[in-house]
Amino acid sequence: MTDPDRSNDVWRPHVTVACVVADGDRYLMVEEEVNGRLAYNQPAGHLDDHESLQQAAVRETLEETGWTVELTHLVGVHQWRSSEHGDVVVRFSFAARPLRHDPHQTLDSGIRRALWLTRREIADLGERLRSPMVLMSIDDWLGGQRLPLSVLANLMPGGGLS
Template identity: 40%
Template structure:
């Protein structure tokens, strides 16, 4: 029997404050890379909960999801895994002082779109695509995400 192909369900969060994007500097495959706060959706977890949780765990920022930017797919050449990314938009509520961040996280950073366009260490092409889409695309209501318990 052939093994069934299974993509990885992930979330990413676009948080913008004073025209700066909240980013995460992290280690990936031995390299320092920039990414939006992002990660896997855990079993039984809602998409919105996952996005807010990952943002807190990777940046120390409490956020509130306000919209859906889009759905993105990417197959990483380094491991052949296809990632299905729900990219949400969120407001920054407050930063948790001395928050313990996930393993492999160097720390949060704020970047302008120009800085992201010039960066040569983005974790995947989805990083810049999501930032650019935030600036030019319609933002969708969260109620487009329908989850049945």
């Protein structure tokens, strides 16, 4: 039996989503200010309550880049202890195709700009990458790792799978 007074003591990782959005040999990236330094990441962010993983990935991409995307596959699930805050991050990385861009979209706070970079340009960023999961997701995608979106199920009322 669980003690209700101890329910807040349960360890919880940060659940995040990210999108590998490819256009030819270039990938959609964001330049963002994190703790006073510039960092580079895929469009990514936290899963919100009452939201499916897929909905979160599409929302975060739009909010951080102005791009509306269509998810095509799950690329992988990566676990990492953040060097920024010390907590564990569990990241669901999706592949997505760009549909349309809204240049007037206000980007999330801290996001300087969205940009398209090749894998080599991304790798050359080295320590400026937000996490090792950035390049890992691209390399998994380039290596052909693509799981059908149907491997993810959302059983919450109104959660849907899109």
